[in-house]
Amino acid sequence: MKEKLQRFMWGRYGNDRFNQFLMIVALVCLALSFFGLRIFYVLALALLVYVYYRMFSRNMSKRSAENQWYLKKEMKVRSWWQRRKKLFAGHRDYKIFQCPKCGQKLRVPRHKGKIAIHCRKCGEEFIRKT
Structure with a gap:
C-alpha cells in the first residue's frame, strides 16, 4: 500500500508550508462553523479542496512559486512580530x-x-x- 501511494505521488507536488497554513485556516473555519455560521463551513471545504488540488498538482514550478510568495509574506509578519516583541520586552527599562x-x-x-x-x-x- 505504501508503495502504491509513493508511485501515485511520484511527479506530484506534495505538501509545503502554504498547504499547512491553509489546512490550519480550514480547521479554524470548520471549528467556527460549529457555532451555526454556515459560511465558514463552505469556506473550510473550499480551502480543503484547494489544498488537495495543490498537493496533487504536477505543475511544480507554479506551486513552488506560490509557496515562495507565502514564505515571503510569512517572513514579513514574523519579523514585524519579533520587532514588536523586542520593543515590548524593553519598555520598562x-x-x-x-x-x-x-x-x-x-x-x-x-x-x-x-x-x-x-x-x-x-x-x-x-x-x-x-
Whole structure:
C-alpha cells in the first residue's frame, strides 16, 4: 500500500508550508462553523479542496512559486512580530525617542531625569526627560 501511494505521488507536488497554513485556516473555519455560521463551513471545504488540488498538482514550478510568495509574506509578519516583541520586552527599562532632525529612533534608559540625547546618525543633540 505504501508503495502504491509513493508511485501515485511520484511527479506530484506534495505538501509545503502554504498547504499547512491553509489546512490550519480550514480547521479554524470548520471549528467556527460549529457555532451555526454556515459560511465558514463552505469556506473550510473550499480551502480543503484547494489544498488537495495543490498537493496533487504536477505543475511544480507554479506551486513552488506560490509557496515562495507565502514564505515571503510569512517572513514579513514574523519579523514585524519579533520587532514588536523586542520593543515590548524593553519598555520598562528603556524609553524610545525620535530625533527631531532625521527621525532616527533612539533608545535611552528610563528614570535618569532630563538628559541630553545625541543622535548617532545626524549628530543632532536634544534634551528630553526620561
